[in-house]
Amino acid sequence: MSSENQRRLAVLIDADNAPSAIIEGLLEEVANLGVASVKRIYGDWTSPNLKGWKETLLQYGIQPIQQFSYTTGKNSTDSALIIDAMDLLYTNTLDGFCIVSSDSDFTRLAARLREGGMIVYGFGEKKTPKSFVGSCDRFIYTENLRTDTEKETTPKPRKASNNDLRQDSWLVNSIRNAIEDSADDDGWANLGTLGQKITNKFPDFDTRNYGYQKLGELIRAIGLFDVDARISPSGLSKTIYVRDSRRRRS
Structure with a gap:
């Protein structure tokens, strides 16, 4: 495995379960953990719900992966991300994964990647189920990744006395x-x-x-x-x- 600050990481983002406003803080945090060798984001890009993400992808060099929502109520984005993660695992060119989602559906994926010798960093909101949190080596709440602009409009966590x-x-x-x-x-x-x-x-x-x-x-x-x-x-x-x-x- 590469040294800690040179770990080769795959950043896989579930666009359906992560707000675009975190992107700057997210990539800064990833840079502290290693090198983002792969940056992919998954969603149905024909949907207006992902407009915020569309405006940031080119700026940050993130590759969008199109996944149509074939059935109402079923999240096909999760499946696409999981399949890609397993493909990347077997390339043997990475040291770890950053899974960006608040969805418990990635619990087993995180556990499987760790079984394969990968370090797994999870990124999600504080509502993320403990099952997913506990399956990662480290889990970072995205509420802590706000940019300076966001901090001006949203109070930052108060220092506990x-x-x-x-x-x-x-x-x-x-x-x-x-x-x-x-x-x-x-x-x-x-x-x-x-x-x-x-x-x-x-x-x-x-x-x-x-x-x-x-x-x-x-x-x-x-x-x-x-x-x-x-x-x-x-x-x-x-x-x-x-x-x-x-x-x-x-």
Whole structure:
């Protein structure tokens, strides 16, 4: 598999279940995960419902795949996307997939791609069924991918207060458990390892859901953990370590 920032990814978008307004934020997020070697979007392009997508495809170099709606009430777009994903899986030229949809019909596809050795990133709205979310290596809510223009008209997630964060028992316990799983003898855990362990257990964990851009910023805001920034011997890099504050008092 390629190094993380050079992972070759296939971005497959279900136009029926993803708004065109996310495209800029979506591709920026994908760029942080790897290289979008394949960009395809599926839908019935004769339908006026996809007008918003039609206006963005050329600008972002996304290949539209036509799929007529043969039967009312049946989503043939899903089938076309799934068939293409399996074809791409067997080309052995990719490292992972980005499936953009809020539809639970892609649950089995995500699981199958992971069985085939692919890393799978899911993108969908917060209404996405947990079955699909849990089948991905990581799931990113599209509400967090709004552009600056959208943020002007739609309030961005409020930063949770120190008190709100402390009262979120799921959040606090998830961080504490991840620290315990990865800490050294003195109770310190590498921040990067900590974040990966949380994401492995909860694919939809995202600091932006709490109004914070980075995990270190969120952990500092909670106020229940010690944070130590250690400079390398060369002085050229810095590594963040985190410890449960209760360890200090014990």
